[in-house]
Amino acid sequence: MNSPEYITVSLLNQYLNRKFEYDPYLHHVFLSGEISNFRERPNSHQYFSLKDEHSKIKVVMFKSAYQKLKFRPEEGMKVLVRGKVTLYQPSGEYQINIDKMEPDGVGSLYQAYEQLKGKLAAEGLFDLPTRALPHFPQRIAVITSRSGAVIRDIITTANRRYPQAEIVLYPAVVQGDQAKYSLVDALKRVQRDVANYDVLIIGRGGGSIEDLWPFNEEVVVRQIAEMKLPVISSVGHETDTTLSDLVADYRAATPTAAAELATPKLVDELVSLKKQQQLLFSRINVVLRLKREGLERVNSNIVLTQPNRLFDQRTQQVDLLQQRLLKAITKRNSDLAHRTVLLKERLNKRLLQQNIANLTNQNTFLLQSLFAKMKAVLNNKKNxxxxxxxxxxxxxxxxxxxxxxxLANKGDRTIISVTQVKQNDLLELNFKDGIVTAEAIKIEERRNE
Structure with a gap:
């Protein structure tokens, strides 16, 4: 019995490739299907898939053919294509290389998306008030896959920007038929612990419309709308928009952008605090300068600089009062003397001595009273x-x-700080018994510790 002849994988793929190349039925194939896994690559060949309810085939469209299209292909779009079926030998996968494509309506998932979107929009689910994000969050809940890159990107970004924030993962299935139940369960668990969190991030990485479909499920969208804390949605790439993105308070194009939305940049906050500190110091300096100028005006008042002038004025007033008092006493004495003379002339000789004695006593009493009153007035004035x-x-x-x-003066200003003096300035030093003119040879400012 002859032993079987084994061949290599490469030889098998070469053989199959020749079969594809020489089969005339595979040279011009016309297909209808729904675009899937489409991500436009500018100025390059395009790679995506076509599918129907039961099967999927990979598609390649070279740059020259893609540039001739008059429309832009989109995820979920139903199209009609023409191309050649080929085998890619390195991987052993067959594909269709298309040279023509035109629209043929919209896929079933996209239609379901639009229908549910219209229903929820009519209920006002996408117009709920946007909840403000806390400026300095302490704890952030994250719903995503435990093993995906999303949670790593969020943790890395949050630690870089604001390491004080604690990231708590609520793992969930984010793809497949059971994903919607897993997401709803994770959302409800966060809702039960809502008092412990400041913000919620929910999301996953990119994928086809089928991969992202759990985030378009009605039960997931409604649960997000019921959350009692701000929600940031980061599902797929920037070109992907799910219903979860529309109902969330904020949408982020990437997990990194979601973490940046949820956390402040510590360096920027420190710079802002530094600016506020500088502004505060500036305003304090303005107040101090105004107070210092007011103090200088007080110190330059004539009452402080030349107090003797105030004494001189008071002394002149006392002298004037003394002069008036002496004139009044003199006039009073003169009047009394004149009256005494008149009385003496009128008195009889026999009563002259008695009258003189009486008048003398009266005069003495009046003089004593006058001097007592004068002394009291002078004492009050002196006090x-x-x-x-x-x-x-x-x-x-x-x-x-x-x-x-x-007391040091420079010109007409009183010196209260070394910052008012420059080297070689002439200063006027006021001592208790004279004035000395001095020159500033050395200036040394003493700092308060």
């Missing part, structure tokens, strides 16, 4: 003047100078 002098003396820089301090 008032003493109180005023004490008040001025308490705030007078001369008193401070008398204890060994010096």
């Amino acid at each position: 008032g003047l003493g109180l005023a002098a004490n008040k001025l003396d308490a705030i007078s820089p001369l008193k401070i100078i008398g204890r060994g301090y010096v």
Whole structure:
């Protein structure tokens, strides 16, 4: 018995490829089907699939043929194509290489999508108020596959931007017939723990419309609408839009973008705080400058710089009062003396001595009363003047100078800080017993620790 002859895989694929090439029925094949797994590649060949209810075939359309199309193919679109069936030897997979394609209506999944979208829109499910995202979230719930790249991208981005946020994964099946039940269950678990979270991210990576269909299921969409916290949807790629994206508060094109929406950038927040700190310091400096200018105006007041002028004015008032008092006393004495003379002339000789004595006593009493009143008036004036002098003396820089301090002036300004003095400036130093003119040789600013 002869032993079988074994051949290599390459030889088998070469043989099958020749069969495909020489079969005239496979050179011009006309197909109708629904586009699937389509992602447009600019300026390149296009690779996608055609399918019906039971089967799927891979499609390649070279750049030259694709550029002749008058429409843009889309996921779920039903089309009519013409092409040649070939075998790709490296993988052993057969495909149809098409050179012509035209629309033939929309696929069943796309029609179901549009119908459910219209139904939910009529209910106002896509017009619910948008809930604001917390600026500094503490805990973020994530619903996605445990093993996919989505959760890794979200954790990496959140740790880079805002490491204080805690990411908690609620794993779910995101593809297949059981995915909608798994997603609803995960959403309900988050809802039960809603008090522990600030925001929810739900999503998955890219795929065909069939792969993303669980996020178009009515039960999933309605459960997202019932959530009690802000929801960010990140399903598929930027060109994919699911009903979950429409009902969520926010939509992100990628998992990274979703994490960026949910978290602040710590560096930017620190820069913002630094700017606010600088603004606060600037306003404080303005207030201090205004207060300092007010203090300088007070210090330059004549009451403080030349208190003797106030004493001079009061002294002149006292002198004037003394002069008036002396004139009044003199006039009073003169009037009394004149009356005494008149009375003496009128008195009889026998009563002259007695009248003179009486008048003398009266005059003495009046003089005593007058001097007592004059003394009381002078004492009151002196007491008032003493109180005023004490008040001025308490705030007078001369008193401070008398204890060994010096009042420094530059021109008509009082120096209160070394920042007002430049090297070689001439300063006027006021001592208690004189004035010294000095030159600033060295300036050393003492910093407060």
